[in-house]
Amino acid sequence: MTGTVVRDAAGDPQSYTATAIDLTDRKTMETQLQQAQKMESVGRLAGGVAHDFNNMLGIILGYADMALRQVDAAQPLHADLEEICNAGERAADLTRQLLAFARKEVIEPRELDLNGAVGGMHKMLGRLIGENICLVWNPGEDLWMVKMDPSQIDQILANLCVNARDAIANVGTITIGAKNCTFDETHCADHVEFGPGEYVLLTVSDDGCGMDKETQTRIFEPFFTTKELGKGTGLGLATVYGAVRQNNGFINVHSEPGHGTTFEIYLPRCVDVAKQARTDGTKEPLKRGPETILLVEDVPALLKVIARLLEKQGYTVLAATTPGEAINLAREHARDIHLLMTDVVMPEMNGYELAEAVLSLDPQIKRLFMSGYAADIITQPDVMDEGVHFIRKPFSVEDLADKVRKVLDEE
Ligand SMILES: Nc1ncnc2c1ncn2[C@@H]1O[C@H](COP(=O)(O)OP(=O)(O)OP(=O)(O)O)[C@@H](O)[C@H]1O
Ligand SMILES: [Mg+2]
Numbered sequence: 001m002t003g004t005v006v007r008d009a010a011g012d013p014q015s016y017t018a019t020a021i022d023l024t025d026r027k028t029m030e031t032q033l034q035q036a037q038k039m040e041s042v043g044r045l046a047g048g049v050a051h052d053f054n055n056m057l058g059i060i061l062g063y064a065d066m067a068l069r070q071v072d073a074a075q076p077l078h079a080d081l082e083e084i085c086n087a088g089e090r091a092a093d094l095t096r097q098l099l100a101f102a103r104k105e106v107i108e109p110r111e112l113d114l115n116g117a118v119g120g121m122h123k124m125l126g127r128l129i130g131e132n133i134c135l136v137w138n139p140g141e142d143l144w145m146v147k148m149d150p151s152q153i154d155q156i157l158a159n160l161c162v163n164a165r166d167a168i169a170n171v172g173t174i175t176i177g178a179k180n181c182t183f184d185e186t187h188c189a190d191h192v193e194f195g196p197g198e199y200v201l202l203t204v205s206d207d208g209c210g211m212d213k214e215t216q217t218r219i220f221e222p223f224f225t226t227k228e229l230g231k232g233t234g235l236g237l238a239t240v241y242g243a244v245r246q247n248n249g250f251i252n253v254h255s256e257p258g259h260g261t262t263f264e265i266y267l268p269r270c271v272d273v274a275k276q277a278r279t280d281g282t283k284e285p286l287k288r289g290p291e292t293i294l295l296v297e298d299v300p301a302l303l304k305v306i307a308r309l310l311e312k313q314g315y316t317v318l319a320a321t322t323p324g325e326a327i328n329l330a331r332e333h334a335r336d337i338h339l340l341m342t343d344v345v346m347p348e349m350n351g352y353e354l355a356e357a358v359l360s361l362d363p364q365i366k367r368l369f370m371s372g373y374a375a376d377i378i379t380q381p382d383v384m385d386e387g388v389h390f391i392r393k394p395f396s397v398e399d400l401a402d403k404v405r406k407v408l409d410e411e
Contacts, residue, residue, distance in 0.1 A: 032223060050095045054372035055299045057095065058394035061088040062305035065397040066312065086120065090396050093151035095372075103406070109147045109247065111270050114178045114200055115139040117153045118367060128164040133172050140178035146200050147270035152243040159236040160204040160263055166227070167208025169259060177203045194250055198269040205262040211255045219253065240265075286401040288314040291338035291408055295319050296326045296354065297370070297405075298346045306341075306400070313401055322356075323349040330358045337365050339408055344371040352386070368407050370395075 003018035048382060064084040071078045126135050157176070164174045183194055184213045211219070218224045220241040224397040225234030244251045248268050255261035293315050300321055307317045318333060320326035323346060330337060340358050344351040355367050372393040391403045 020368060041314055042335060042411060051372050052149055053095050053355060054092070054393045057088055057092050059299075059301050059305050061085060061092070061394055061396065062302075064088060065207075066305070066309060069397075074177075079411070088394075089396075090120070090154070095156065109149050111145050112150055112153065113143065113145055113150050114153070114202060114267075115143050118157065118176060118178060118202075121157055125161050128158060129161055130173060132170060133165055133168055133174055135161075136175040138175065138177040140180060142180070142198070143178055144180050144198065144200050144269040146267040148247050148267065152247070156243055156265065158205070158241050160411050164208060164238055164261070166232075167206055167210070169209065174205045175203070175205045176227060177201075177205075180269075185379050193344060196265070199249070199266040200269060202265040202267065203262055204265075205260060206247035207260040210255050210257045210259050210261055211253075216253055216255060220251075240292060284398075286313055286397060287405040288401070289405060290314055290316075292318065292336050293317040293339045293341055293404070294322065294333075294337045294358070294365075295342070296321075296325060296342035296346070296351070298322065298343060309397055310404070313404070315404070321353040322346070327357055330361050334361050337362065339366045339368060339404065341368040341404070343369065344369050366407050366410070368403065 001020045003016055005013045006015045006017060008014050023288040024340040025111060054377075064081055068078065068081045068085060071081060078344065087329050091411060114323055119139065122135065122137055130133060161174060161176075179201050180198070181313075181358075182198050183196045215226060220235050221234070224238075225232035227234075241251055244265055244267070250266040252264040253261065254264070293310055295310065295317050296319075297306060298321055303319055303321055307319045308315050318329045318337065320329055323342075324344070326340075337358075340355060342351040342354055346354075349357075351371075354371075359365055359367075366389075368389045370391050370393055377390050389407045390404065391399060396402070
């Protein structure tokens with residue numbers, strides 16, 4: 001508020017003029033902007049960390065998978081190694097999630113058994129909510145498959161469980177359940193937001209503080225939070241809502257102050273299950289070949305594990321940690337090299353420049369680029385022409401074997 005005194009010719013005060021401006025909207029916008037900037041920098045940070053993290057996951061997954069293939073499925077060690085692989089893949093999913101958040105990377109829906117997905121997360125969720133809260137998991141009987149990116153399920157459950165934890169003052173219980181359910185036309189007539197069809201219902205209930213009707217109408221809004229400053233960003237449920245809608249599902253909430261809360265998530269049944277995941281623990285034999293591959297990767301431990309994997313698939317590998325080394329190897333072995341497989345981001349020279357140099361020695365050499373960033377690939381439109389292939393880090397042994405064969409077999 002600003003004010004001035006209005007005086008007459010003699011200088012005596014006659015009246016006041018004052019201007020008042022309501023700053024509420026500006027203040028709200030300012031906080032939202034700060035919030036958006038925070039998310040932006042978190043995203044940039046996440047993107048940077050994900051690069052190194054992906055390389056390390058590549059090493060872990062590579063060795064674990066290699067070891068797994070040497071151990072008989074009946075041995076206890078086999079199950080231990082499988083746990084390492086599972087955890088590694090889950091970590092890779094989370095990194096992907098971070099990248100998705102940072103760069104709006106596209107999701108990769110696949111057929112998914114929610115019983116398995118939730119079961120696999122149980123331990124992690126338990127740690128997330130702490131010891132005072134009991135976590136109950138009721139898997140569904142003969143549960144149908146859904147089609148979804150597994151990291152989205154992780155994200156949904158983590159958000160709902162953290163909210164439930166925050167709603168429970170001291171001790172309490174969080175119950176997660178899954179079951180099949182079918183909506184007919186009459187049911188949908190009563191519930192406008194629902195479409196008829198077959199769904200898998202995932203419920204997350206808590207016996208915490210609950211919410212009044214007013215709060216319930218706003219919970220899915222981005223930045224809506226009742227938590228004190230610095231405690232909540234109000235993005236949790238907005239993300240959950242986004243993920244559910246992206247997969248053509250529905251979300252519902254039942255709650256009453258003092259009587260806990262139940263979130264219901266309906267995900268459409270996936271019927272075109274082409275091939276079920278193998279459950280007998282054995283793996284299909286990997287694709288192989290006799291060719292020679294020039295492999296370039298600046299992280300030595302990662303170079304070593306990829307080289308070993310390729311050698312196990314029958315290939316001869318010429319390994320280099322720098323582009324300079326790679327060019328020397330290419331000169332020595334010029335006519336023997338069938339494929340150049342190189343990292344994109346390297347000191348000295350990037351993967352594309354290296355490929356140009358190597359192809360100038362022998363234009364027949366095929367190219368396969370490895371990268372943890374989708375952005376690295378997209379920002380190079382000139383290399384998106386035919387005959388150029390990418391594999392996203394970290395990759396599984398199967399991905400590697402399939403991709404290498406695909407590139408080598410291409411006309
Ligand atoms: N299980 C629950 N019980 C009671 N209230 C809840 C529950 N889940 C969500 N809410 C209410 O909905 C609001 C929005 O939740 P949301 O997850 O979107 O944001 P947040 O938890 O406040 O912050 P963030 O998840 O971004 O850290 C919460 O602040 C809380 O008031
Ligand atoms: Mg939350």
